[in-house]
Amino acid sequence: MSQQASTPAPEPVRHAATTRDHVRRLHEVRRRATVGDELATERQHAKGKLTARQRLQHLLDEGSFTEFDLFRRPAPGSPVPEYCTDGVVTGAGTVHGRRVFAYAQDFRILGGSLGEAHAAKIHKVMDLAIAAGAPLVALLDSGGARIQEGVTALAGYGGIFRRNVRASGVIPQISVVLGPCAGGAAYSPALTDFTFLVRNVSHMFVTGPDVIKTVTGESVTHEELGGAEVHAATSGVATFVADDEETCLEDVRHLISLLPSNSHDLPPSYETDDPPARRCPRLADIVPANPKVPYDVREVIAEIVDDAEFMEVHEHWAENIVCALARMGGRTVGILANQPVVRAGVLDIDTSQKAARFVQMCDAFSIPLVTFVDVPGFLPGVDQEHDGIIRHGAKLLYAYCNATVPRIQVILRKAYGGAYIAMDSRSIGADLSFAWPINEIAVMGAEAAVGVIYRKELAAAGDPEQRRTQLITEYTEELMHPYYASERGLVDDVIDPADTRVMIIRALELLSDKRPDLMPRKHGNPPT
Numbered sequence: 116m117s118q119q120a121s122t123p124a125p126e127p128v129r130h131a132a133t134t135r136d137h138v139r140r141l142h143e144v145r146r147r148a149t150v151g152d153e154l155a156t157e158r159q160h161a162k163g164k165l166t167a168r169q170r171l172q173h174l175l176d177e178g179s180f181t182e183f184d185l186f187r188r189p190a191p192g193s194p195v196p197e198y199c200t201d202g203v204v205t206g207a208g209t210v211h212g213r214r215v216f217a218y219a220q221d222f223r224i225l226g227g228s229l230g231e232a233h234a235a236k237i238h239k240v241m242d243l244a245i246a247a248g249a250p251l252v253a254l255l256d257s258g259g260a261r262i263q264e265g266v267t268a269l270a271g272y273g274g275i276f277r278r279n280v281r282a283s284g285v286i287p288q289i290s291v292v293l294g295p296c297a298g299g300a301a302y303s304p305a306l307t308d309f310t311f312l313v314r315n316v317s318h319m320f321v322t323g324p325d326v327i328k329t330v331t332g333e334s335v336t337h338e339e340l341g342g343a344e345v346h347a348a349t350s351g352v353a354t355f356v357a358d359d360e361e362t363c364l365e366d367v368r369h370l371i372s373l374l375p376s377n378s379h380d381l382p383p384s385y386e387t388d389d390p391p392a393r394r395c396p397r398l399a400d401i402v403p404a405n406p407k408v409p410y411d412v413r414e415v416i417a418e419i420v421d422d423a424e425f426m427e428v429h430e431h432w433a434e435n436i437v438c439a440l441a442r443m444g445g446r447t448v449g450i451l452a453n454q455p456v457v458r459a460g461v462l463d464i465d466t467s468q469k470a471a472r473f474v475q476m477c478d479a480f481s482i483p484l485v486t487f488v489d490v491p492g493f494l495p496g497v498d499q500e501h502d503g504i505i506r507h508g509a510k511l512l513y514a515y516c517n518a519t520v521p522r523i524q525v526i527l528r529k530a531y532g533g534a535y536i537a538m539d540s541r542s543i544g545a546d547l548s549f550a551w552p553i554n555e556i557a558v559m560g561a562e563a564a565v566g567v568i569y570r571k572e573l574a575a576a577g578d579p580e581q582r583r584t585q586l587i588t589e590y591t592e593e594l595m596h597p598y599y600a601s602e603r604g605l606v607d608d609v610i611d612p613a614d615t616r617v618m619i620i621r622a623l624e625l626l627s628d629k630r631p632d633l634m635p636r637k638h639g640n641p642p643t
């Protein structure tokens with residue numbers, strides 16, 4: 116399909132050329148190498164896609180890009196045409212004035228496939244990002260391992276995976292899939308912190324539709340198998356999705372503004388016009404006292420954070436928990452909140468995995484955790500048990516117990532059983548815990564509790580229903596309120612909901628110099 120020949124070799128330099136001749140030639144060579152083939156550019160645009168350089172322009176501050184290895188080509192004698200760049204543009208620039216390293220695969224050149232030189236360029240920019248302590252953004256659009264280069268192409272991916280893992284928790288790594296990302300190549304985004312996909316543009320799968328048809332007989336389109344919608348809502352592979360590339364790259368810029376450059380730095384803080392002392396009286400209208408009446412916890416979050424702005428991760432997957440990055444008092448916070456409008460906010464396998472990964476990411480990048488609790492428990496069911504809710508729920512416990520950033524728990528309403536403990540209770544290491552006065556902290560809800568502990572008495576009662584109602588009332592009045600937990604030191608204060616924002620910002624300030632107290636070890640052995 117390609118109409119391109121290799122990038123032509125520069126004209127030889129005349130023996131008597133002046134310095135200005137050399138400079139003119141440099142500009143010409145550079146121009147030819149960067150512009151690329153017009154037909155290939157048209158084909159890229161016809162698919163609704165930007166080119167690699169256009170993507171970098173959208174990602175980085177204007178005029179800030181410094182390119183590396185523009186003239187890098189495959190070694191002489193390579194089985195493929197020798198294009199400058201070898202199909203990937205690499206370099207560094209700034210985003211909102213802060214240093215960022217990036218690479219963008221150029222699908223116009225050999226389908227953005229990864230050969231030896233292409234991989235070596237990516238390895239170099241990854242090594243530089245780690246050395247400089249700056250985020251790395253990968254703009255991916257590639258047919259995968261370059262078939263003609265065989266095992267060296269495969270080894271190139273190995274080198275990327277190794278660096279992804281070396282950089283994990285050291286610098287933020289962001290993958291942006293803007294075309295195909297197939298086979299083993301899909302594992303690089305999975306090893307990074309965030310994966311962005313664009314509807315009708317991105318496709319990710321380990322084995323494509325043709326192989327699936329041959330092996331299992333199933334018929335499926337690229338979009339149905341590995342499009343943005345599927346990875347956003349079903350597989351949980353996509354952390355964020357966007358409708359178009361420009362919006363996606365704007366979202367990447369916003370995400371970077373919320374993150375530190377590396378694990379030694381704190382996330383940048385910003386001046387805010389939203390007063391830290393702002394009270395939130397509307398919260399009392401948003402959350403009904405009856406624990407069975409649902410409400411959208413995103414309204415609670417919007418009310419409390421600066422300027423009602425927050426960036427939800429995995430917005431369409433495991434929606435019964437909301438995980439979001441926001442700012443409070445100008446500082447980045449990671450928010451976790453049970454979502455009563457989706458499956459009553461219950462914890463299950465997917466929510467445990469989503470929340471555990473989010474806690475882990477926040478902890479790695481010094482982002483304090485604020486957890487809003489309104490949880491009926493872990494989801495009962497044979498499927499959940501057989502699919503490993505014990506293993507997966509343990510991931511959430513492990514992530515919280517391991518986290519050394521400031522941790523604040525706010526119990527909005529009900530908090531039952533193991534799910535209460537897992538949602539960053541004081542007992543697993545929250546630094547401060549606040550409860551609203553409508554609160555019910557208990558092993559289980561009153562009806563279930565009465566059914567268990569008064570089973571014999573109810574069976575013998577003359578009017579079991581009347582006795583049941585009486586016992587439920589007594590149990591609720593005695594135990595289902597926050598003052599009992601507060602008397603036992605498990606809640607640090609019972610607060611007016613209107614003061615929630617003020618209290619959290621004050622607590623974040625008090626804990627801002629918290630230092631981790633870690634025991635020496637090689638690394639933990641988290642549940643998988």
Ligand code: HXC
Pocket residue numbers: 116117118224225226227228257258259260261262263269272273295297298299300
């Ligand atoms: C070499 C490749 C290539 C590849 C595409 N091209 N993939 N060249 N190696 N892996 C070339 C095509 O030959 C074509 O060149 C140009 O890129 C554009 O490709 P088209 O097929 O015309 O584009 P399109 O119709 O958009 O289809 C894109 C595609 C398809 C879906 C990606 O090209 C495809 O299925 N490619 C093969 C994918 C694959 O199986 N890759 C290996 C995955 S395994 P011309 O010269 O005609 O313009 C893997 C292992 C990683 O990656 C292991 C890590 C451990």
